[in-house]
Amino acid sequence: MDVQVWMASKEVADRLDVHVRTLRNWLDLFVPAQERLKNPQGHYLISEAGFELLKEVKERKDNGNSSLKDIQRQLIDEGRLSEEMLLEELAGAEETAVTISATNKLGMGMREVEVTVHETLVQFQQELTQLSSMNHMQSTILQKIANIEEMQESLRLEMRRVTFELDLMQQRLTRRKERYARYEPRWSLNPFRWFTRSNRAAEQ
Numbered sequence: 001m002d003v004q005v006w007m008a009s010k011e012v013a014d015r016l017d018v019h020v021r022t023l024r025n026w027l028d029l030f031v032p033a034q035e036r037l038k039n040p041q042g043h044y045l046i047s048e049a050g051f052e053l054l055k056e057v058k059e060r061k062d063n064g065n066s067s068l069k070d071i072q073r074q075l076i077d078e079g080r081l082s083e084e085m086l087l088e089e090l091a092g093a094e095e096t097a098v099t100i101s102a103t104n105k106l107g108m109g110m111r112e113v114e115v116t117v118h119e120t121l122v123q124f125q126q127e128l129t130q131l132s133s134m135n136h137m138q139s140t141i142l143q144k145i146a147n148i149e150e151m152q153e154s155l156r157l158e159m160r161r162v163t164f165e166l167d168l169m170q171q172r173l174t175r176r177k178e179r180y181a182r183y184e185p186r187w188s189l190n191p192f193r194w195f196t197r198s199n200r201a202a203e204q
Contacts (some may be wrong), residue, residue: 007021008044009024017058035049036141
């Protein structure tokens, strides 16, 4: 009984002297689905028949200038690959195109969302700047009001002091007038008053 032998993709890539990423591209083009499996870790396992196909592809690639598409067509024409591989490739290409289209649409949508978020952030920053300016203006106005109130209080105190001094001056002036009015007859400088007094004394 034949035992199917499976080789890991890393081992196949080393034996063919190609990169693992290159090998994965070749798997989709040249190895039928029944000749390749995926283990639970997501790595490919390749059968002996699949390895022989890949080996043939490597030899043709090294010996000529044929592209991978040409080699695939040659293998299909030789009966070593079925037409289903070509159909699977077309389906994969269509699926890839759909995926790319969806990715592009998603990218455009994300770009629009990013632009919207950026515009919203800019507007919010402008509003914060305006609010900060208003707060600064409010603080300035409040400070000016406080200064005006302080000046009013100083003016009120100064007016009270001036009023008090004016009252004192008025009182002094009044007392001075009263004193002058009281002593004015006694210290009159009328010369006839003195002669009148002398005559009255002589007559007596």
